[in-house]
Amino acid sequence: MNAFVQRILDKILFPILVLLLAPLITSLTSKLRTGDWFGYLRGLPSFAWILFGVVSGGWFLTSLVLRREKSLRLTGESRAFVTRQPYRWIELGEILYSGVVWKVPAPDYDPCSAELGRIREIEPSSVEANPVPRCPTCKTELEELASFWGGFVWKCARCGFKKKSRDSFQTQAERASKIARRKLEETGGKLC
Numbered sequence: 585m586n587a588f589v590q591r592i593l594d595k596i597l598f599p600i601l602v603l604l605l606a607p608l609i610t611s612l613t614s615k616l617r618t619g620d621w622f623g624y625l626r627g628l629p630s631f632a633w634i635l636f637g638v639v640s641g642g643w644f645l646t647s648l649v650l651r652r653e654k655s656l657r658l659t660g661e662s663r664a665f666v667t668r669q670p671y672r673w674i675e676l677g678e679i680l681y682s683g684v685v686w687k688v689p690a691p692d693y694d695p696c697s698a699e700l701g702r703i704r705e706i707e708p709s710s711v712e713a714n715p716v717p718r719c720p721t722c723k724t725e726l727e728e729l730a731s732f733w734g735g736f737v738w739k740c741a742r743c744g745f746k747k748k749s750r751d752s753f754q755t756q757a758e759r760a761s762k763i764a765r766r767k768l769e770e771t772g773g774k775l776c
C-alpha cells in the first residue's frame with residue numbers, strides 16, 4: 585500500500601473508528617432492538633457519557649505520549665559512517681562550543697608514524713569532533729537525556745553540571761567539527 589495512504593489510515597482513520605465504535609455499536613443495537621437509532625443513546629445515564637469522555641480523552645493523551653516516546657527513541661539512535669579504519673587517533677586539542685568542551689582527534693593512517701617520529705600533515709577534512717562532549721567544569725563525558733517536550737538535557741555525572749540544548753549531541757558535534765576544521769585551515773594544523 586502507498587506509504588502516504590497507510591500513514592493517513594494509521595494516524596487519522598483508525599483512531600477515529602476506534603473512538604466511534606462504542607456509540608456506533610450502542611446506536612446499532614438500539615436500532616435493531618427498538619427501531620430507533622438514538623433510543624439507547626438518549627437513555628444512557630450521564631455517568632456513561634462522562635465515562636466515554638474520560639476513556640476517549642485518556643486514550644487520546646496516551647497515544648500522544650506513545651508517539652512522542654517513539655520519536656524520542658528514534659532520535660536516540662546514532663548513525664556512524666566509518667569509511668576507513670585509522671591506525672590510531674592523534675589528539676589535536678579541544679574547542680569550546682555550545683557551552684561544552686569538544687575533543688578533536690585526527691585519524692592517523694600511518695602505522696610507522698609513532699616509531700619514526702613522523703609528524704603527519706593533518707588534513708582538516710579528516711577531522712571530526714568526538715560525538716560525546718565533555719563537561720566544561722570537570723572534563724567528564726556528558727550524558728544526554730531527551731526532554732519530553734522536545735530538546736535535550738546534558739548532564740555531568742561527576743559535578744552536577746546541567747545544560748539544556750535544543751539540538752542533540754550528534755547535531756552539535758557536526759557543528760563543532762565544522763568549526764574545528766575551519767580553525768585547522770586557518771592555523772595550519774593547530775586548534776589552540
Ligand SMILES: [Zn+2]
Pocket residue numbers: 719720721722723724740741742743744745
Ligand atoms: Zn562536570
